[in-house]
Amino acid sequence: xxxxxxxxxxxxxxxxxxxxxxxxxxxxxxxxxxxxxxxxxxxxxxxxxxxxxxxxxxxxxxxxxxxxxxxxxxxxxxxxxxxxxxxxxxxxxxxxxxxxxxxxxxxxxxxxxxxxxxxxxxxxxxxxxxxxxxxxxxxxxxxxxxxxxxxxxxxxxxxxxxxxxxxxxxxxxxxxxxxxxxxxxxxxxxxxxxxxxxxx
Ligand code: SF4
Numbered sequence: 001x002x003x004x005x006x007x008x009x010x011x012x013x014x015x016x017x018x019x020x021x022x023x024x025x026x027x028x029x030x031x032x033x034x035x036x037x038x039x040x041x042x043x044x045x046x047x048x049x050x051x052x053x054x055x056x057x058x059x060x061x062x063x064x065x066x067x068x069x070x071x072x073x074x075x076x077x078x079x080x081x082x083x084x085x086x087x088x089x090x091x092x093x094x095x096x097x098x099x100x101x102x103x104x105x106x107x108x109x110x111x112x113x114x115x116x117x118x119x120x121x122x123x124x125x126x127x128x129x130x131x132x133x134x135x136x137x138x139x140x141x142x143x144x145x146x147x148x149x150x151x152x153x154x155x156x157x158x159x160x161x162x163x164x165x166x167x168x169x170x171x172x173x174x175x176x177x178x179x180x181x182x183x184x185x186x187x188x189x190x191x192x193x194x195x196x197x198x199x200x
Contacts, residue, residue, distance in 0.1 A: 002109050003137060003155040012161055013153075019105070024188035028052075032072055044071040051075050054187055055103075057085045063190035102185035102192075107133050109157050110192050112181040113169045116158070120169065130157070134164040 002017035030040065032052075038044040049071045056064045057078045067074045078088065089099060101115045106126050120127045140151030158167050159179060172180040186192035 003157065004109055004159055004161060005151075005153045005155060006161045007153045012159070014109075015155065020186070020188060020191040023105075028188055029069065029072075036071060038071070044069075046070060049073050053077050054190075056187070056190065057083055057088060059085050060184055060190070063184065063187075065190070104186040104192055106130055107157055108186065108192070109159065110186075111157075113167070113172050113177075113179050114181070116164075116167075117169045117173070131165045133157070138163075 002019065003015045005013040005015050007013055032050050033039050033042075033044065035050065036044060036048055038048070050073070052067065052072050053075050054064070055078055056076050061079055064076050064079060065074065083091075092098065092100065101118045104111060104115070106119065107130055116130075119130060134157045137155040137157070139145065140155060144150070154161075156162065156164075158164050160167055184190070184192050
């Protein structure tokens, strides 16, 4: 997954990512083929497909894309209903379901402080996991280290290059600071990083 790298000279970089392709698209395609009864490498006959509902709202209609395989047809119920993100939040509030943040992996480094605060304040278990994850990645992959390919620098989840449990997530509350904002949510076919999605 993408992570912030503190280089030996103190500069900040970003590690190469394959998260959406590896952890979302590949497992989804595998599961769909199994559901249809045509696991890889069996060819799925033309005309056999599933509908895959993707929750893209009218604010981000440009992210709605056709599937790249014949056995999946992407459908967009929120676009069909003409619902924006704020309409969805209103519906949730009206039904007593509180509020939500934009969808993404818990440890996504593209998360702004606002989203990290939401996890910290509403889901202590996930927050503990995330802090542990942030500590565990500091020196890169144990396998790569054992193979003589140690990370030159340190990995961090937060763009400030500080251990997550030492970041003052409240410092930017209510400001337009770059650390505060969350980008668009992330779904398998509209990754929040904006980069091309490797699907091999
Ligand atoms: S939310 Fe998207 S960009 Fe972020 S780690 Fe998950 S798959 Fe990657």
